[in-house]
Amino acid sequence: MSRPAQALNPLILELRELLGERLSTSESVRQQHGKDESFHEVAAPDAVAFANSSDEVAAIVRACARYKTPVIAYGTGTALEGHVQALHGGVCIDVSQMNEILQVNGEDLDCRVQPGVTRKQLNNYLRDSGLFFPIDPGADASLGGMTATRASGTNAVRYGTMRENVLGLTVVLADGRVIKTGGRARKSAAGYDLTRLFVGSEGTLGVITEIQLRLYGIPEAISSAVCSFPTLEGAVKTVTQTIQMGIPVARIELLDEVQMDAINRYSDLSYPVQPTLFFEFHGSDNGVREQSELVGEIAAEFGGGDFQWAIRQEDRNKLWQARHDAYYAVLALRPGCKGWATDVCVPISELTRCLLETRKDIDASGLLAPIVSHAGDGNFHLVFLVDTDNAQEMAKASAVNDRMLTRALAAGGTCTGEHGVGYGKIEILKAEHGEAVSVMRLIKNALDPDNIMNPGKIL
């Protein structure tokens, strides 16, 4: 499948004809597009095409299909499992210039965007409309990329993931045909759910060129709070009980003491270096008060300290910025090293056990690896701080990671709650889904018989 650069020449000539200066084969542009934010090695594409429209993406894909050359869609490069690495060379389609917000239907609480629009861009655009888009994976990712990886993040406990919030898509298929899936109705029973099939397909079935998204009214009241716990167990149990009682928290995030130490250093803060929960409550004034009182009682029961409140938007932003900087804060703990962010999700009744066993395992390994958890969903992350050139360290991290994945599957969970499979989790996907992986492969072969769409990912 890997092709020498020469073999690409006629294709590159064709694409240059089509795109002019927007087709780049420069070493630096190719290198930059051959990696995400993970520790996975760079695998540069042979060329990078900066597309301007759905029709242009279709033309590029048609050309690549004629030459049976791989196509890799690229948004902001903020994936974490090697999703954009051009493992078999080919053409990277950078959609970041397709960043128009095409339509906002305030009355219907939906909008249509191009795939290069980032979540922050959309929310800035919506700011005066009283609406917002809740899905927030931390990075200011493109909505195309978030769709392709079925992203979620801090708000998913209340608002769901991209799975629940994408209404419809425009997709360029492997042969260059353009289809529309879904629509603007809030629900539909009209045929196979192609929208959900493309959400999370990581560019292996087609390139997403338009997205219809659900929006939400900005709640009347929003308040955020931080609460420290003497034990990880107390913090986790506060979360599980909150969820089991059906309290509609908008965010409930858990950071362990290693992560809190990193955040204090990086963001110049002075939170206690203890397992900590970050909350956000959305609703009416009364609703928010009621929710926070209930959660406060639960937290106190499990040894939680007082809530430190952030009510004003600037204070809330500061609090969540610190949370979102968690990854960069971790990287700063050990300059020169890389972060290996991993991700599992388990039924909430298994979260306490899985977290505690994983924490113990990390400590025994001698590695530095803070834990951050979208605990309300049973989803948690480790970030191993590793010297990727140190084989022994990498082997240790790999072993801890494998044990965490196996533990999550044994608990009825999944090998990735939100990062996706990329090429980092292909083996464990088979362990999780067994024979169902062969059905995924049947679908892949049916839609992309020459395997040109982001080959080497998921399957």
Next chain:
Amino acid sequence: MSRPAQALNPLILELRELLGERLSTSESVRQQHGKDESFHEVAAPDAVAFANSSDEVAAIVRACARYKTPVIAYGTGTALEGHVQALHGGVCIDVSQMNEILQVNGEDLDCRVQPGVTRKQLNNYLRDSGLFFPIDPGADASLGGMTATRASGTNAVRYGTMRENVLGLTVVLADGRVIKTGGRARKSAAGYDLTRLFVGSEGTLGVITEIQLRLYGIPEAISSAVCSFPTLEGAVKTVTQTIQMGIPVARIELLDEVQMDAINRYSDLSYPVQPTLFFEFHGSDNGVREQSELVGEIAAEFGGGDFQWAIRQEDRNKLWQARHDAYYAVLALRPGCKGWATDVCVPISELTRCLLETRKDIDASGLLAPIVSHAGDGNFHLVFLVDTDNAQEMAKASAVNDRMLTRALAAGGTCTGEHGVGYGKIEILKAEHGEAVSVMRLIKNALDPDNIMNPGKIL
């Protein structure tokens, strides 16, 4: 594809060997399994197999696959678009005896059931646990059938549809292989979303033999109310404004004056014969009070009368039983006739116009066809009361229906919000999804190359 009964003989002998008395070829059993609740003609299968387990379903499908004989899964026969009609003969697999509730995980708010469990059976079972399953299409349908048709109903405005509430499935494929999709984690980014592909696939991709479902805590407070409006427009605008303001109503149902008249007669009630909204509010005591006050203000603004409240469970049950009996109440308006229930869903900003134009069109046609709407979702139904032997009447109904479908698609809506495609909506599906239908066909061919799974449906 259609096969004479003789050709089935060796298969029937094999199945009788496997199932004994649980394989029926009696005329009455075959006739009963060859129709749903719609006006569509009976198309009886050649045999009905009453399966007891996933393994048994797999064995039946394997046998049918060897003889390239159609397989139609059957739950309660309450579909509305001819879903279970054996258009090409074959073997109907009745899963109603697979009605065990296999596991309830209270802490994780999920459960695992066999496909023959009905929604009422599940809720009766859960009653003392403080949990409930919200999806309620009216009929006491099987959860297998509800999954296969992506059912929703009155609670979907708050709790979503089967799409949002199925966590995972066990499915017997066309070649008899058994796969598990999804899992117990609340979210996952692990590979293609096969669960959502099988939800709504109407038995055309496989037979569902186990379902993992989300559950919810029974709210602290529930109250229901009924409110009449002088105009249909006032009622619809109350709904759209309620949704646009993000008030989390659990149910908001609209019945027009024709339907209210039918309900009064059928259920011996005395509601005003006016467009009417049925509400339900779920939450804390304060939350429910707050929601109902807000909605009350909106209703008053659009000419709504006083709310008639039902707080006690028996009163609420009575109110919703009347709502659920809407279909039977309509049938009673014109004894001897059949009900042709149809279904579209539009963006909520288009609901008022679509409903009013449709009402006008019905009135002009001289047909009797009440409107019932899950208005919070933009979903509405007509039930044409028709003499199916009267060609002129059927043509009129067909024309009104076609105009309603076309109107819904032009408004950005879908040809079916919850009934599904069956074989009644195959043509309009193409109008709605265009080229995307060819992708559905690719998937169908990949998973069921001999087209034995419920052939003639959806595609």
